[in-house]
Amino acid sequence: MARELTQLELLTELQPVAEENVNRHISMAKEWHPHDYVPWDEGRNFAAMGGVDWDLEQSHLDEVARAAMITNLLTEDNLPSYHREIAENFSMDGAWGTWVGRWTAEENRHGIVMRDYLVVTRSVDPVALEQARMEHMTNGFASPAEVDAGLLHSVAYVTFQELATRVSHRNTGKACNDPIADRMLQRIAADENLHMIFYRNICAAAMDLAPDQALNAINLIVQNFQMPGAGMPNFRRNGVLMAKHGIYDLRQHLEEVIWPVLRKWNVFERNDFSAQGENTREDLAAFLEKLEGQVRKFEEQRDRLLAREAKLREQRAS
Numbered sequence: 001m002a003r004e005l006t007q008l009e010l011l012t013e014l015q016p017v018a019e020e021n022v023n024r025h026i027s028m029a030k031e032w033h034p035h036d037y038v039p040w041d042e043g044r045n046f047a048a049m050g051g052v053d054w055d056l057e058q059s060h061l062d063e064v065a066r067a068a069m070i071t072n073l074l075t076e077d078n079l080p081s082y083h084r085e086i087a088e089n090f091s092m093d094g095a096w097g098t099w100v101g102r103w104t105a106e107e108n109r110h111g112i113v114m115r116d117y118l119v120v121t122r123s124v125d126p127v128a129l130e131q132a133r134m135e136h137m138t139n140g141f142a143s144p145a146e147v148d149a150g151l152l153h154s155v156a157y158v159t160f161q162e163l164a165t166r167v168s169h170r171n172t173g174k175a176c177n178d179p180i181a182d183r184m185l186q187r188i189a190a191d192e193n194l195h196m197i198f199y200r201n202i203c204a205a206a207m208d209l210a211p212d213q214a215l216n217a218i219n220l221i222v223q224n225f226q227m228p229g230a231g232m233p234n235f236r237r238n239g240v241l242m243a244k245h246g247i248y249d250l251r252q253h254l255e256e257v258i259w260p261v262l263r264k265w266n267v268f269e270r271n272d273f274s275a276q277g278e279n280t281r282e283d284l285a286a287f288l289e290k291l292e293g294q295v296r297k298f299e300e301q302r303d304r305l306l307a308r309e310a311k312l313r314e315q316r317a318s
């Protein structure tokens with residue numbers, strides 16, 4: 001295997017790619033304003049200002065949509081943690097610094113618009129939401145030690161993560177059954193897609209620059225991937241609800257997130273790996289095959305569970 005590039009060498013070598021992609025991003029990104037996506041005329045005061053406090057009956061979202069909205073919003077809220085991870089692994093100079101600042105500002109916009117929407121429409125309990133935000137942000141986010149290893153791991157992780165949040169926002173929009181929420185989440189999902197493209201392009205360039213080293217990082221990330229919500233209050237419960245109802249499940253993870261990105265990087269077609277890189281690729285292939293098996297098992301279990309629930313509802317109704 002060729003000598004591993006240092007963090008500084010990677011940053012320097014990839015700087016022109018970062019610059020090109022920041023410029024590309026800025027030329028593609030649309031300016032939009034959170035206030036244009038919130039139905040303000042549905043709003044009214046809470047008890048502290050002479051109105052009425054929140055009650056579940058006021059929410060027009062069902063349990064699944066509420067769980068998905070809260071999970072997605074808490075993820076956006078936890079931005080300072082992600083900013084820290086990215087800022088530590090990227091340089092703050094030149095194009096890298098421009099990107100980190102720009103990306104952070106865009107992500108913050110997502111949290112602003114979603115919270116405004118949820119509070120104005122009384123879709124979720126604002127007190128519980130604030131408590132969950134406090135808890136989640138206080139805990140912060142730290143990537144597991146084995147994947148916390150610098151620039152390549154960071155860009156590989158955020159490539160998959162941006163695409164995962166895009167899928168999750170899109171499907172949450174559909175689950176809300178409200179054209180206003182759907183439009184807002186489509187808007188956010190379009191941003192996430194542009195973010196994903198930035199990181200994916202950096203990673204693609206890293207793959208050409210240091211194939212073995214990049215593949216090693218990608219393999220670790222794919223095998224240890226966790227949605228960013230891990231560690232937030234009720235994450236397991238909400239994650240299960242979201243998977244069960246197709247907001248973000250294992251098949252979507254494999255087919256809409258992992259595979260499209262790996263294909264884009266030509267992971268399984270390229271011939272510039274050393275023997276060690278070839279071994280890593282085989283390890284990755286074996287993992288993906290195992291995951292495919294898990295997908296089928298998960299779907300069988302889910303189908304059985306949904307059928308059982310439907311039958312119960314039928315019995316109760318008759």
Ligand SMILES: [Fe+2]
Nearest residue numbers: 076107110192
């Ligand atoms: Fe976001």
Ligand SMILES: [Fe+2]
Nearest residue numbers: 162191192195
């Ligand atoms: Fe994003």
